[in-house]
Amino acid sequence: MPTMFAQASSAPSFLAALLLCMALGCGGPAEYALAGSARAAGADGTIQVEEIEGGNRMVTLTIQHLAPPDRLGSGMTQYSVWFVRAGAQPQRAGNLEYDADARQGTMMATTPMTRFTVKITAEADGNAVAPSDVVVADREVGADED
Numbered sequence: 767m768p769t770m771f772a773q774a775s776s777a778p779s780f781l782a783a784l785l786l787c788m789a790l791g792c793g794g795p796a797e798y799a800l801a802g803s804a805r806a807a808g809a810d811g812t813i814q815v816e817e818i819e820g821g822n823r824m825v826t827l828t829i830q831h832l833a834p835p836d837r838l839g840s841g842m843t844q845y846s847v848w849f850v851r852a853g854a855q856p857q858r859a860g861n862l863e864y865d866a867d868a869r870q871g872t873m874m875a876t877t878p879m880t881r882f883t884v885k886i887t888a889e890a891d892g893n894a895v896a897p898s899d900v901v902v903a904d905r906e907v908g909a910d911e912d
Contacts, residue, residue: 794816795814795815795816795824795826796814796815796816796907796908797812797813797814798812798813798814798815798905798907799811799812799905800812800813800827800829800884800903800905801903801905802829802831802832802902802903803901803902803903803904805838805888805900805901805902806832806833806838806902806903808831808833809829809830809831809832809833809902809903810829810830810831811827811828811829811830811903812827812828813825813826813827813884813905813907814826814827815907815908818876821878822876822877822878823876823877823878823879823880823908824874824875824876825849825859825874825875825876825877825884825907826872826873826874827847827862827871827872827873827874827875827884827886828870828871828872829862829870829871829872829886829902829903830868830869830870831869831870832845832864832869832870832871832902833869834864834866835864835888835889838888838900838902839888839898839900841890842888842889842890842898842900843889843890843891843892844861844862844864844888844889844890844891844892845861845862845864845871845886845887845888845889845902846858846860846861846862846886846887846889846892846894846897847859847860847861847862847873847875847884847885847886848884848885848886848887848897849875849877849879849882849883849884849885850882850883850884850885851879851881851882851883855896856885856896856897857877858894858895858897859873859875859877859884860873860875861873861889861892862886871886879908880908881906881907881908882906882907882908883904883905883906883907884904884905884906884907885897885901885903885904886901886902886903886904887899887900887901887902888900888902
């Protein structure tokens with residue numbers, strides 16, 4: 767009588783393939799909850815990180831309940847997103863596309879980093895070269911190794 771275990775010799779191969787797929791991120795994008803800082807206590811959202819071609823990662827960020835940047839500090843006009851790896855300078859990934867009516871921001875960016883912190887800051891200049899100290903949210907994401 768055939769059973770699903772009738773081909774026991776292929777079970778170790780299947781298990782090895784499944785483990786390899788899990789290790790390589792074949793299960794789809796990883797999703798991380800994002801909570802606002804004390805400056806943006808009501809803000810929340812998600813960060814999705816998905817491996818794409820060439821070993822890069824596609825990072826998709828959505829944050830809701832986000833006040834206009836000028837409410838967080840004098841002269842603030844923009845929200846910027848930074849990727850920060852331990853021991854390295856922050857890299858500006860881009861600026862949030864902010865919808866003031868919906869109080870929501872979104873952004874997509876790519877990075878070769880596997881483990882890093884996503885930091886969202888309010889900025890006076892959309893071309894800032896370093897993050898301000900007006901941090902809206904931050905979250906560590908990624909694999910255990912670089």
